[in-house]
Amino acid sequence: MADVFPYLSVSILFPIAAALFIPFVPDPGDGSQVRWYSLGIALADFLVTVAAYVNGYDPSQAGLQLVERVSWLPQLGLGWSVGVDGLSMPLVLLTSFITSLAILAAWPVSFKPKLFHFLMLAMCGGQIAVFAVQDMLLFFLAWELELIPVYLLLAIWGGKKRQYAATKFILYTAGSSLFILIAALAMAFQGSGPPSFEFSTMASKDLGVGLQMLCYSGLLIAFGVKLPMVPLHTWLPDAHGEATAPVHMLLAGILLKMGGYALLRFNGQLLPDAHARFAPLLVVFGVVNIIYAALTSFA
Incomplete structure (x- = not known):
């Protein structure tokens, strides 16, 4: 209610x-x-x-x-x-x-x-x-729902290499999003109680460090692609290079923020034990991305 x-x-x-x-x-x-x-x-x-x-x-x-x-x-x-x-x-x-x-x-x-x-x-x-x-299942459906319009907006109204950019985008994002579904099912049906995809219920479950590490790895790939995080970023230059101005706005203004939001929401809140173990790796990724962005700005 x-x-x-x-x-x-x-x-x-x-x-x-x-x-x-x-x-x-x-x-x-x-x-x-x-x-x-x-x-x-x-x-x-x-x-x-x-x-x-x-x-x-x-x-x-x-x-x-x-x-x-x-x-x-x-x-x-x-x-x-x-x-x-x-x-x-x-x-x-x-x-x-x-x-x-x-x-x-x-x-x-x-x-x-x-x-x-x-x-x-x-x-x-x-x-x-x-x-x-x-709800993690609803999240997965919403995540997939916004991929299809972006693909079509790139493929139909993009530049000369729009088909290549759109195909690369959908292969990266749709392929990696399968990890979201796998993690959702694994966490929802874990334990002796009734299954639940609600975030609050998942956060209260004792998932075990092993399962958390597996789910965290998959989600990190899925959200790292959308963030995007080096080395999972190579779809973005092609997409931005071929997109029209309105699609640029949606890509940079909204779509990329979905990756960072999901990383904080799921990896940080639902998988705390794995998050503590992955924290040093995230720091390394962050430093690499900062240096990479600085170097590419000189190109």
Whole structure:
């Protein structure tokens, strides 16, 4: 049940549902109607997230807020669970805001405008879900949902090497995301109790150091690709090189932050024993990435 008005569910589902109605938007031939429709939906969704922050979120309080839980199949641990805290609330606001700006930046797009704006709105809902869901299976589904629009936005509206960049992007990100599903299933069904994909339940389980290390390794690869972290970063230069300005905004402004958020949320909070053991390696990765970025800036 929700503590207050279901702001988070609305902010996730509203742009996705609105995207489904884009084929029915009148088209005078120049795409103007669908542009205004898409911008209106994005701005409305941004206002929903602002209302969530103003009316239901207290930044002085720690822990989850704006919590909504609906159980679907408790025997399998399936349900709808969303909520935000100090880590995710700013990212939810940022996602809806940057999406609105990206749609404005996409105003000159005239090739297949309905499909373009359908993908933009669907991606908005998926990205907000990544930051708001409190269930690892839902997180995996949201993670996959936003990959498909990015792939198509690169493959259809990108530059001369768009097919290569899009294929490289989907192979890296979709392939590595399988580790998220494997880790989710391993942690959900571990132990004698009923399975659960909720973060809070997973955090309270005694997973054992061995299982934590395996899950941590897989998740580090999945989130390291999205971060991106050297040496898992090679898809990014191609994607940025071929992307249009609106897709640039979504890649740099939102998508890359998903990797850092997930690394803190899962590896740091759900797998504390493994995190302590991996900490020195993360420091090394951090130093290598800083030096690598500094050297490439001279190129």
